[in-house]
Amino acid sequence: MPAANGRARVVDVDSHVFEPTDVWEQYLDRDHRLVARSAFWHEVDPLGLEVTLLNGRPARSLRRSGVNRQACWRPGMTPEDVGALDPDVAHPITPGAHDPQARLADMDAMGVETALLFPTLFAEHFPLVENADAAAALARAYNDWLWDFSRADPRRLVPVAVLPLQHPSFAVRELDRVAARGFRAAFVRPSFFQGRFPNHPAYDPLWERLQTLDVAACVHPSPGSTNPEWSCEGAFLERVAKNLRIGHDVAEAAAPFMDASIFLTAIAFYGHMERYPKLKLALVHAGAAWVPLALEKAETYLWLFSGIRDVSLEPERVFFHRPSLVGFDSWEAPVARMPDVYEDVAAWGSRYPQHDTGTVEEARATLARWAVPEATVEKYLGGNAARLFGV
Amino acid sequence: MSGNGEARVTKSFPVFDCDAHVNDPNEIWSRYVEPRYRDLVKQTYWKDEHQAILNGRTPVIGGGAGDFPGYNPICIAGPQMSKKILRKLQQIGLTAEQRRYVEHAGAYDPKARLREMDLMGIDQVMIIPTMLVANFPFAENADGAYALARAYNDWVTDYCAAAPDRLFPAGWLPLQNVRYTVEELDRLRSMGFRVALLRPIDARGRYPNYVFPSMVSGAPTNTMDKVFRKLEETGIVLGMHTFPAHNPEAGAAIRHAVPPIPMTSPGDLIARAGEMHLGGRMVDVQTLSFVFEAVAWLAQVLLSGMLDLYPNLRMAIFESNASWLPQLLPYWDRLFKLYANERVMKTDRLPSEAFAAQCFIAFESDETPVFRQWDRFEDVGLWSSDAYHHDGADSWSAIREMRRCGVPEPVQAKLLGGNARRMYGIEGKVFVREEPPPLERPAWFPGGEELEQWAAVEADPRAHGITGFDLAKLDPRILMQALRPY
Numbered sequence: 001m002p003a004a005n006g007r008a009r010v011v012d013v014d015s016h017v018f019e020p021t022d023v024w025e026q027y028l029d030r031d032h033r034l035v036a037r038s039a040f041w042h043e044v045d046p047l048g049l050e051v052t053l054l055n056g057r058p059a060r061s062l063r064r065s066g067v068n069r070q071a072c073w074r075p076g077m078t079p080e081d082v083g084a085l086d087p088d089v090a091h092p093i094t095p096g097a098h099d100p101q102a103r104l105a106d107m108d109a110m111g112v113e114t115a116l117l118f119p120t121l122f123a124e125h126f127p128l129v130e131n132a133d134a135a136a137a138l139a140r141a142y143n144d145w146l147w148d149f150s151r152a153d154p155r156r157l158v159p160v161a162v163l164p165l166q167h168p169s170f171a172v173r174e175l176d177r178v179a180a181r182g183f184r185a186a187f188v189r190p191s192f193f194q195g196r197f198p199n200h201p202a203y204d205p206l207w208e209r210l211q212t213l214d215v216a217a218c219v220h221p222s223p224g225s226t227n228p229e230w231s232c233e234g235a236f237l238e239r240v241a242k243n244l245r246i247g248h249d250v251a252e253a254a255a256p257f258m259d260a261s262i263f264l265t266a267i268a269f270y271g272h273m274e275r276y277p278k279l280k281l282a283l284v285h286a287g288a289a290w291v292p293l294a295l296e297k298a299e300t301y302l303w304l305f306s307g308i309r310d311v312s313l314e315p316e317r318v319f320f321h322r323p324s325l326v327g328f329d330s331w332e333a334p335v336a337r338m339p340d341v342y343e344d345v346a347a348w349g350s351r352y353p354q355h356d357t358g359t360v361e362e363a364r365a366t367l368a369r370w371a372v373p374e375a376t377v378e379k380y381l382g383g384n385a386a387r388l389f390g391v
Numbered sequence: 392m393s394g395n396g397e398a399r400v401t402k403s404f405p406v407f408d409c410d411a412h413v414n415d416p417n418e419i420w421s422r423y424v425e426p427r428y429r430d431l432v433k434q435t436y437w438k439d440e441h442q443a444i445l446n447g448r449t450p451v452i453g454g455g456a457g458d459f460p461g462y463n464p465i466c467i468a469g470p471q472m473s474k475k476i477l478r479k480l481q482q483i484g485l486t487a488e489q490r491r492y493v494e495h496a497g498a499y500d501p502k503a504r505l506r507e508m509d510l511m512g513i514d515q516v517m518i519i520p521t522m523l524v525a526n527f528p529f530a531e532n533a534d535g536a537y538a539l540a541r542a543y544n545d546w547v548t549d550y551c552a553a554a555p556d557r558l559f560p561a562g563w564l565p566l567q568n569v570r571y572t573v574e575e576l577d578r579l580r581s582m583g584f585r586v587a588l589l590r591p592i593d594a595r596g597r598y599p600n601y602v603f604p605s606m607v608s609g610a611p612t613n614t615m616d617k618v619f620r621k622l623e624e625t626g627i628v629l630g631m632h633t634f635p636a637h638n639p640e641a642g643a644a645i646r647h648a649v650p651p652i653p654m655t656s657p658g659d660l661i662a663r664a665g666e667m668h669l670g671g672r673m674v675d676v677q678t679l680s681f682v683f684e685a686v687a688w689l690a691q692v693l694l695s696g697m698l699d700l701y702p703n704l705r706m707a708i709f710e711s712n713a714s715w716l717p718q719l720l721p722y723w724d725r726l727f728k729l730y731a732n733e734r735v736m737k738t739d740r741l742p743s744e745a746f747a748a749q750c751f752i753a754f755e756s757d758e759t760p761v762f763r764q765w766d767r768f769e770d771v772g773l774w775s776s777d778a779y780h781h782d783g784a785d786s787w788s789a790i791r792e793m794r795r796c797g798v799p800e801p802v803q804a805k806l807l808g809g810n811a812r813r814m815y816g817i818e819g820k821v822f823v824r825e826e827p828p829p830l831e832r833p834a835w836f837p838g839g840e841e842l843e844q845w846a847a848v849e850a851d852p853r854a855h856g857i858t859g860f861d862l863a864k865l866d867p868r869i870l871m872q873a874l875r876p877y
Contacts, residue, residue, distance in 0.1 A: 065733055083731030195648030197664040199674075229654050230663070236654045237687055240598040243605070244695040247735035253690040253726055257719070258657060258683050262674075266664035269674045274853050289718030292760060294679065297712075300757075301675040303474035304464075304781050306481035308673065309860040313850040331721045337764055355729050356722075 008378035009113035010360050011385035013327045014220075014284045014349025017149065018071040018097035019121045019142065027145045032137035039134035042121050048090060052121075055130050060226040062124055064249060066090040070120045071097040073357040075109035082355045094353035100152030107156065110350065111360045113382070114391050116158045116218070117146060118187060118285070123222040126162060127189045128231060135164035139174050147181060158391055160185040160218050163206070165193060171206050175215065184389055185216040185282070190263035191224065191232040199266040207276050216280035216325075216389055219263050221256035225249045233258040252356075260286035261294040264319075268298040271311035273318045280388055284327035284349055289334035291326050292341060295319055320345060325388045328380070330358025335380070336370035343376050347385040392829065393787065394471030399826040400512070400787045404800075405819035407808035408508075408516040408786070410632075410709045410753050410775030413550065414454045414465040414498040415520050415543070423546045428538035435535025436526050443522065446531050451639045454522040461485060462493050465521050468783030469495035470510035471830050475846040477781055479837040489835065495779045501553035508557065510830070512786035513776060514808070514822045517586065517815075518547055519561045519709070521780070524634045528594035529655075533568035540565040540575055548582055556820055561630055562587040566599060569613045573621045580625040585815040586707065587622070588630045591688035592656040594638075600691065602700065616700075623703040628814055632709045633684035635676045636661065657683035670863050677782075685711030686719065689750075693723055693742035696734065698749050705814060706750050710777060713754035717767050720746060747771065751814055754806075755782075756789035762796035765806070772806045773814070787826045 021043045028036050041053040052059040062070055065087035071094045072082065085091055096103035097120075107115055119126070122142050129135040143161045150157035161178040163171040163186055175186060188198050196202060198219075210217050224234020234251030241250045260283055267273055273281070283291065295316035302313045312318045326342070327349035328335040335342045351357045360381065367377050385391065393399045417439055424432045434447035443453025452458045454465050461481050468477075480493060497504030508516060523543060530536045544562050551558035562579040564587050565571050579587055589599050602616040622629050636658030644650045645668050654660070658680025665674030685708045692698060698706075723742040727734070740748075753775040754761045754768065761768055777783040786807060793803050812819050832838060837845075848855045 067733075069729075079725050079728040080731075083728045085732060087733045192649075192660070192663065195663065199664060200666075228649070230649050230660070233657050233660060233683070233687075236593075236657050236659075237691070239653070240593050240600065240687070241691040241695075243598060243601040243603070244691055244697060245603060245735050246691065246695045248730045248733040250691050250694055253694055253723055254657075254686045254719070257715070258660075258679075258686065261679055261682075262661055262664050265661065265678050266674045269665060270672065287718045287722065289760070290715050293682070293712060293714040293758075296757065297678040297682070300474060300782050301678050303478050305673065305675055306478050307862040309849070310852050310857055312853065329722070331725065332718055333721070334717050334760065334764065338760065356725055 009382050010111055011347065011382040011389075011391060012107075012110075012112045012115040012350045012352065013282065013325070013347045013385045014118065015115040015352040016070070016097065016118050016120050016354060017146065018068070018093055018353070019119060019145075020098040023142055023145045027141040028137060029141070032134060035131060035134045036138050036141075039129045039131045040125055040138055042125075052125065054125050054128060059125060062121075062223070062226055067355070068093050069249075069355045071353045072355050073353045075106050077357075079356075097353045100149050100157065104153055104156065106352070110352070112350065114156050114158060114386075115350075115352070116160050116185060116385075116389070117150060118160050118218070118220055119162055122162050123187070123189060123220065124224070124226055127165065127191050127193055128227060129166060132164065132166035132170055135166040136170040136174060139164045140177070143174070143178050143183070147178075147183070158185065158389060159183055160187045162187050165198065165203070165206075168202050168206055171203070172209050175206065175209055175213065179213040179215050183215065184391075185218050186210065188217050188219050190219055190221050190259040191227070192230060195230075197266055198263065199270045199272060207272060207279060211276045211279040214280070216282055218282045218284055219260060220285045221259040223249065223251040224255050224259070225251040256286040257290050261290050264291065264294045265298045268295065268315035269302065269308060269311065273315065273322055274312055277322055280323045280325075282325040282327065282347075282388060284325075285351065286327070287332055288326040288328035288342060288346055289332060291319075292316065323388060325384060330360075330362035331366060333366055333370065336367045336372050339372050339376045343379060344384060346380050347388070348381050393826050394829045395473070397791065399828065400790050401825045402512065402786075402790060403821075403824070404804035405514040405808050405812075405821045406512055406774070406786045407811040407817070407819065408513045408776045408778070409707070409773040409811040410519055411513070411516045411778045411783070412465065412498065412519050412521045412780055413547070414463070414779070415523050416499040416546075417455075419542050419546045423542035424538060425542070428535065431532060431535040432539050432542070435532045436530045436539055443526065445526050445529060445639055449640050451526050452522060453526070456490070456494075462490050464781040466494045466498040466779045467781050468777070468779050469497070469507050470785065470827070474782075475842055476837045478849060479842060479845060483835070483837070492833065498779045501550050501558060505554055505557060507778070509823045510785075510827050511776060511778065512790070512823055512826060514820060515557050515559065515812075515817065516776075517559050517561050517811070518551060519588065519632060520547070520563060523563055524588070524590055524632055525637065526639060527563065528566065528590050528592060529639055530567065531595065533565070533571060536565040536567040537571040537575065540571075541578070544575070544579060544582070544584070556818075557822065559815070559817065560584060562627070564589055564618075566597065567595070569615065569617050572618050576618070576621045576625055576627060580627060584627060585817070586628040586630045588632045590634060591631050591684050592636070593653065594655050596653070600688075600697070602697065619701045619704055623701055629704060629706045630709055631685065631688055631706060633681040633711050636680045636684070637676065656680060657687045672861075672863070681711045682715060686715060689746075690719070690723060693745055694727060694730075694734075696736040696738035696740070696745075698745045699736070699738045699740060702749070704749060707773065707814065708750065708752045710753060710775065712758060713752045713768060713772060714758050714760040716752060717760075717764050751810060756784035756786070756792065759792060759796060762793045762798050765793075765796070765798045765802050769802050769805060770810060773811045774807045
């Protein structure tokens with residue numbers, strides 16, 4: 001359906017909330033507040049001091065300066081504008097990160113009709129929670145808050161549920177609960193929990209249930225700057241980069257692409273895409289140009305290792321012929337240059353309100369530079385996402 | 392017809408293969424390690440006909456035939472080989488004689504290599520070691536490491552002397568002690584080396600980016616700054632060569648759910664997405680480890696502005712593919728702008744500008760996205776065969792794919808050799824112009840319609856009713872028999 005300006009409506013497959021204290025104080029059921037406080041808690045006190053507790057200990061904050069990189073962008077800002085912010089001054093977070101009316105106003109300003117809503121703190125910290133019972137309670141609280149947030153305009157705000165992967169049974173139960181409530185997408189972070197990656201056979205019932213319920217699995221990495229080693233790539237990157245005294249985190253520069261590509265490779269080796277052929281799979285917040293490379297590398301080494309004989313040796317063919325989606329960023333020229341590869345799977349994402357937010361205009365300019373046909377542009381900016389998520 | 396059934400390719404320009412390997416032969420240790428250092432090197436990293444030992448205590452894969460079940464994957468990808476053939480070879484139970492037949496002697500014999508280069512459409516080549524890249528960074532003894540580096544560099548010099556206008560040696564650097572690194576660079580310059588290799592991993596807690604005075608390196612000023620400045624002074628190209636992640640000394644720690652040791656490579660996590668370390672299904676670390684090690688290195692080097700400290704340093708990224716570059720470089724430019732006020736080193740040269748000015752990147756024959764975006768790689772791309780490693784390929788297949796993608800012939804010439812020769816200051820010479828016809832093979836060698844039909848089933852097992860195969864549940868006696876090394 002076209003928008004008022006005659007152009008196709010834009011769907012943003014990668015936008016974020018920045019979780020307010022309400023998630024913990026208003027939405028967490030009373031029976032679990034105590035245990036949740038020591039499992040995962042985030043608040044900003046009246047003095048503006050940020051408290052993040054994880055597994056009973058203070059956790060490193062994602063914020064390293066006065067600029068909250070996860071929620072500082074507002075419509076109209078350029079990268080140079082963000083770069084000019086004084087890091088020694090505390091800047092307020094973008095209101096649209098937690099206020100749905102402000103969010104809708106920003107979406108109007110951006111030309112975005114519909115946006116998927118992903119977590120921020122629940123992406124970075126929540127997968128590391130050790131107490132599975134607390135994780136289940138926290139997931140319920142977050143999902144209930146996000147559901148209410150999205151009720152400001154259910155047609156435009158699409159909530160993506162978090163699942164307590166700390167225990168497969170709890171994850172399936174929460175999936176059942178949110179699906180019954182109306183969620184159409186679930187967040188899966190490609191990171192390790194106690195040595196298990198989401199392709200681990202213990203999670204097979206979850207993948208089966210996602211397929212059965214027709215809930216899209218949104219594989220979405222987080223920088224991992226605050227996480228321990230062996231859980232994701234971000235921690236290693238931050239540690240070795242310290243030698244260079246760069247002055248800011250660097251994990252976001254590479255870790256999301258790495259974590260997401262491990263996931264895609266792992267499910268190629270484990271055969272998820274074939275075992276769950278109707279499962280809706282969306283890879284977001286990692287760019288798109290790496291996808292053919294990762295699939296090609298998987299293909300090469302599947303052929304070269306004869307010890308796996310029950311999965312396709314051509315995962316690229318499998319991926320592009322099933323319900324798959326790949327989020328791409330406004331500046332990603334490869335998606336524009338190879339529309340025959342991405343035409344039916346690429347979907348634009350803004351990263352709003354993170355500091356590296358890209359705009360619809362920027363995406364259109366990138367696509368126009370390589371003369372992408374308008375029909376393909378419409379698929380990239382909304383059509384493919386609308387089809388997969390049913391929005 | 393060519394070996395793969397397509398029309399034979401001809402070429403008019405010289406091809407320079409910027410990344411092809413030897414299988415580090417035992418004579419490096421038996422003949423080239425100086426006698427007075429033999430005992431020390433035995434306690435550092437030693438290889439002979441029986442085994443390879445790291446730090447005098449840890450048996451490691453050194454590349455010998457006995458290290459592998461079936462064929463030796465370090466010596467397998469040569470003329471007219473393919474991944475279909477290789478997969479079939481794994482399943483037909485090769486005899487010792489057959490295993491020797493499929494091993495390409497060019498991996499240690501320069502004369503054999505020249506014959507194989509002719510068949511693979513390679514005029515000139517930069518020679519790079521194999522298991523040295525994997526194991527050497529973990530060697531502890533600085534003097535032993537220095538002696539072994541000298542031995543390797545002397546050996547590869549002699550190997551390449553068989554054809555000085557076709558075979559060019561890449562030097563290996565002993566990073567265990569910066570003073571030795573610098574000394575070896577001086578020696579490499581005097582010997583005419585054009586590139587020296589490092590692996591960007593955190594072996595021994597020394598990720599090779601500690602350029603600032605710090606106690607991290609043991610002595611505050613004993614830093615990589617000296618190495619990078621020496622590279623600038625000598626004009627030797629810094630070759631960052633990656634490898635599949637594996638800490639050979641991790642031991643039982645790797646079986647913990649969360650290993651109680653630091654990661655040494657970003658590739659460490661790939662294998663852990665599988666359960667091979669617990670006896671289950673594999674996710675092959677080779678898939679992405681090369682890429683990850685290169686990306687991790689470049690991201691921080693370019694975002695920090697480190698190259699501004701060494702404006703005359705030239706750096707080549709080897710064996711890490713290149714398709715990711717058009718995605719990540721623009722993003723790094725964006726981050727560079729976003730962090731303008733937080734970046735400690737106040738520079739304003741964008742990562743993409745620094746890369747274009749000082750870096751090159753290798754790509755492989757099957758990287759179609761590189762060919763489709765050839766304008767991005769026209770002046771920085773370096774073709775590599777990766778021979779004789781099992782994923783290696785010849786230049787004919789690269790030329791074919793470039794032509795399919797519409798890469799102009801002058802650009803093909805740059806990507807397939809011109810850029811590498813410019814980087815190294817090497818004169819190009821054409822020794823081979825035409826792809827050979829199909830090689831004569833013994834009757835048992837996989838090929839023809841039979842291979843294609845078999846491969847079709849292998850490629851899509853579910854379509855042929857195969858929905859389960861668990862290597863870990865096969866009777867291990869069958870595996871021992873089928874995969875016994877020769």
